[in-house]
Amino acid sequence: MSVRPAVEADVARILILIRELAEYERALDQVRATEEDLLNTLFGHNPQVFAHVVEVDNVVIGIAIWHLNYSTWLGKHGMYLEDLYVDPKYRGEGHGMELLKSLAQICVSRGYERFQWWVLDWNTSALELYKSLGAVGMDEWTVYRLSGDALQEFGRNG
Amino acid sequence: MSVRPAVEADVARILILIRELAEYERALDQVRATEEDLLNTLFGHNPQVFAHVVEVDNVVIGIAIWHLNYSTWLGKHGMYLEDLYVDPKYRGEGHGMELLKSLAQICVSRGYERFQWWVLDWNTSALELYKSLGAVGMDEWTVYRLSGDALQEFGRNG
Numbered sequence: 001m002s003v004r005p006a007v008e009a010d011v012a013r014i015l016i017l018i019r020e021l022a023e024y025e026r027a028l029d030q031v032r033a034t035e036e037d038l039l040n041t042l043f044g045h046n047p048q049v050f051a052h053v054v055e056v057d058n059v060v061i062g063i064a065i066w067h068l069n070y071s072t073w074l075g076k077h078g079m080y081l082e083d084l085y086v087d088p089k090y091r092g093e094g095h096g097m098e099l100l101k102s103l104a105q106i107c108v109s110r111g112y113e114r115f116q117w118w119v120l121d122w123n124t125s126a127l128e129l130y131k132s133l134g135a136v137g138m139d140e141w142t143v144y145r146l147s148g149d150a151l152q153e154f155g156r157n158g
Numbered sequence: 159m160s161v162r163p164a165v166e167a168d169v170a171r172i173l174i175l176i177r178e179l180a181e182y183e184r185a186l187d188q189v190r191a192t193e194e195d196l197l198n199t200l201f202g203h204n205p206q207v208f209a210h211v212v213e214v215d216n217v218v219i220g221i222a223i224w225h226l227n228y229s230t231w232l233g234k235h236g237m238y239l240e241d242l243y244v245d246p247k248y249r250g251e252g253h254g255m256e257l258l259k260s261l262a263q264i265c266v267s268r269g270y271e272r273f274q275w276w277v278l279d280w281n282t283s284a285l286e287l288y289k290s291l292g293a294v295g296m297d298e299w300t301v302y303r304l305s306g307d308a309l310q311e312f313g314r315n316g
Binding site: 018021022027030031032033034037038041046048049065067068069070071072073074075076077080082083100101104105106107108109113114115116117118119120121122130133134135136137138139140141142143144145146147148149150151152153154155156157 | 176179180185188189191192195196198199206207223225226227228230231232233234235238240241258259262263264265266267271272273274275276277278279280288291292293294295296297298299300301302303305306307308309310311312313315
């Protein structure tokens with residue numbers, strides 16, 4: 001397997017791939033992350049977000065960024081996959097599956113019973129892959145987000 | 159404000175409220191968490207999940223269980239609310255809003271730009287409350303979950 005945990009030297013390449021994924025998701029204008037942000041959050045004190053990378057010929061061509069989530073029903077942590085991306089030039093070679101499998105192995109070895117992620121409803125190739133693994137869409141639920149001015153106003157003290 | 163971070167002595171009461179919420183969500187049979195699980199994950203070494211409670215007459219009548227999430231686009235953490243529940247006997251008195259506001263204050267003070275949670279699509283009273291705060295449904299996305307035998311099989315080594 002050419003998957004390994006990311007190291008600090010990967011950060012510049014990780015940011016390039018994050019930006020490519022955002023472009024695919026039609027949201028490049030929303031990317032504000034810098035290399036320093038990634039260094040701080042992935043490799044600072046007591047990190048709570050993690051990255052795995054997949055390499056071909058010593059070049060990082062895919063990334064998986066993940067963190068823990070939690071189930072109150074199980075009383076246990078699980079894994080949440082924030083981003084999965086493989087450089088389009090290397091698609092169809094199983095690298096996305098290698099990344100997913102590495103993370104699933106971490107889940108099994110640590111006793112995490114749920115491995116979750118979001119999918120854009122129009123990303124049919126990804127949906128097919130995920131369903132082929134036995135992943136199930138949580139169709140009864142919708143994610144709500146409070147952000148921007150609404151969050152600032154509601155979260156103001158007093 | 160009667161909202162405060164949970165302490166170890168709250169765990170028995172928190173579990174009762176988790177079970178009540180699961181019953182409301184028609185899933186009580188799926189609750190396997192024990193008091194020991196909650197003690198370990200909320201109050202063990204380096205916890206990565208947190209609870210706030212709201213009290214009336216020194217009794218915990220509402221809970222919010224949350225953890226960090228992450229945005230690769232922002233390069234920053236945000237907050238994910240796993241469970242929010244208020245004892246039905248105390249509904250309509252603003253306790254859910256007090257809990258939400260306390261968490262939003264944490265977001266603002268720490269610079270978390272996104273405060274997120276899931277909502278069951280049929281929970282119209284909750285949906286109305288969230289929309290009134292300016293929260294937005296991420297309708298283009300669906301959460302996928304790999305668990306049970308499918309996760310065990312995919313995550314097996316070798």
